[in-house]
Amino acid sequence: MEDPVAHKRSVTVADVAKAARVSKATAARVLGGYGVVSGKIKDQVMAAAAALEYRPNELARSMSTGRSGIIGVVVGDIENAFFSLAVRGITDAARVAGFNVIISNSGEKLEAEKSAVDLLIGKRVDGLIVTPARCDSIDHLRHVRRAGMPLVLFDRTIPELDVDSVTGDDREAAIAATRFMVGEGHRRLAYVSAMDAEGNGFIDIGGISNSAVRERVEGFVSVLTEAGSPNPVHYVRLGATDQPQTDAVIKRLLADPSPPTAILASDSLVGLRVFKSLQSLGLSIPDDVSMISFLDADWTTVTVPPITIVDQHVYEMGKLAGERLVARIEQSPLAVERLRVRTRLVTRGSVAKR
């Protein structure tokens, strides 16, 4: 059986003051981190607080400073290396400024995102970094803005919402990757994304609710149009949400009377799934099918061949978002900025000449 828990009275500022042999006001200044106190007195109070296992009353602290010292982050999918790396960037920036970070995962589901936003607001975070699951359903984010809570959008942007954002240069990144494949002689190019497919395969680019994916597809299509492709969206496919779905997407693409010779994968999870699909079909990369993946993920350098990727500088993106949010928390009147982090195409061995 569980041990009976000895219920302990909370240690108060007065207890700490007594143990440290200072006035209650002095102890409060040290423990609250305000006012000027000599280093020696500070050490004395901190030692007493540690010995007594003093824990500040969060509510009292946040009432006195007006801040909780916590940044809330709602990520799209914590299992995606993109987000876990971004979280490190955010956390590093927050730590430098004296903020802690709590994370909630939306799994790219709008309802879970709303609930995560509510939760973090309820927990009195000082500001939020959110990766919106859908850029076309934003009432809950409007509410955050109206409540005066500092907000930075991450990876995706919402023009109708006048808030800071940190994204990649998604259109330009897709243009560079697509141009590279066209330059190597490819004419039938596919774009594969994990976005949930709606409808029956018809791609309404403007209707893609994730701005990053939409801009990448727009960039991809613009290069094919430029290159004279009669139907540049012909090989654009959504719905590669897991391995079986991706296998199905790839099989359908390759069953086309004129199958694509190269594939651009929208993120590294999709890229890995596409790689596995091609592998399981016994196809050789790049001789049978060429591919490029977004994100410089771990796996892209240990495959044979290593994968040509779009380096998104994700740590940097996270760091910028963290810094921006801290600036917004600490100095209210700032112009809204939509920051774009430049990507870089890193050519390895997964695109063949045609």
Next chain:
Amino acid sequence: MEDPVAHKRSVTVADVAKAARVSKATAARVLGGYGVVSGKIKDQVMAAAAALEYRPNELARSMSTGRSGIIGVVVGDIENAFFSLAVRGITDAARVAGFNVIISNSGEKLEAEKSAVDLLIGKRVDGLIVTPARCDSIDHLRHVRRAGMPLVLFDRTIPELDVDSVTGDDREAAIAATRFMVGEGHRRLAYVSAMDAEGNGFIDIGGISNSAVRERVEGFVSVLTEAGSPNPVHYVRLGATDQPQTDAVIKRLLADPSPPTAILASDSLVGLRVFKSLQSLGLSIPDDVSMISFLDADWTTVTVPPITIVDQHVYEMGKLAGERLVARIEQSPLAVERLRVRTRLVTRGSVAKR
């Protein structure tokens, strides 16, 4: 410039009651989720609450139910696939039981872990799942227990602390992997971990502060002892914390007058680094050096050869930890359980016969 924020008065239960044309008591019952209310009335109140963008006052809600509905999770390293997969398991279990999850990352640093635990307690979570960075520095976890806060340890266990834990069968897993390599004819086996190395290379197994790593090393050593190895710890190496460190560890191992012929990697981050080290040295796996890695990570199936791994059933581990914590939150008097999830050796192509 930022738009001036229209400051909005908070919507109260009374406002919702008025809009829904019900009594305040009825509205409170629906919004608080207690008592019995007809489905029609419930819909009416929820519709009014949605229209008014009513947000429950967290503090009031937690005072009435005694719970915040939130589980706090402190992970070792969110960039490690082990933890991001575990978080999905925890989150799924929590969601089924009506709990939300907030995550904080210790980066395997004791001080960051303490601060994360403080933070989550301050945020009035109903319970904590913690991966202790060190199993030999536990005052902050004792404090959690003394405060009566439900706690489940994840991945590592602390015998001196009488709390639930969910771990793998680390000793048995290492025994199975090591026996397999010995069975294939290997006699000089190395064990490589990312644990920070202390001291000058002397390995005091009992002093390894991470119980999972310690048990794995113990299992590894027991098999080598059984097989008549004169010095079974000779090739046990810590400190493979990043790629350069791992390169150095591997170079030193292979510079031994009798270099090891097979390597057991303590987790999938270490496994990937070992793979890259061997690759950069121009060594062939498994012909020059064999290897096994813990964790069925994504990358292990796309390499040539695919990597023999210890499948740790991490999602299942996370789910169990979530379920255990929920049970502990909902029904206090439960016997302490130390749950161990059985692992499975999955043989692929990275171990050669000698």
